Amino acid sequence: MSEKDIEKEIQDKNLNAPRLTPALIDAAIVNGFTVHGEAGVVSKANFNEEIGRKISKENARSKVWELEGYLLQQKVFEGKV
Numbered sequence: 001m002s003e004k005d006i007e008k009e010i011q012d013k014n015l016n017a018p019r020l021t022p023a024l025i026d027a028a029i030v031n032g033f034t035v036h037g038e039a040g041v042v043s044k045a046n047f048n049e050e051i052g053r054k055i056s057k058e059n060a061r062s063k064v065w066e067l068e069g070y071l072l073q074q075k076v077f078e079g080k081v
Helices: 003-012 022-029 049-077
Strands: none
């Protein structure tokens, strides 16, 4: 299930408590903090740079979700949201 599919389901169920959205993650990615995603292969014969870049980007995006989730949870705890 893609981020867009999940976001649509959340909106359809009217779940409006503080949460992250793909748009918020997109905005955070252009905010100047560096996050690295990695990719690897078992056999060099299977190496493909394009696929590796896609996997690395997806892994880095996942890390941003985790970091932004932590930040939002802290704001909720402090009553700032």
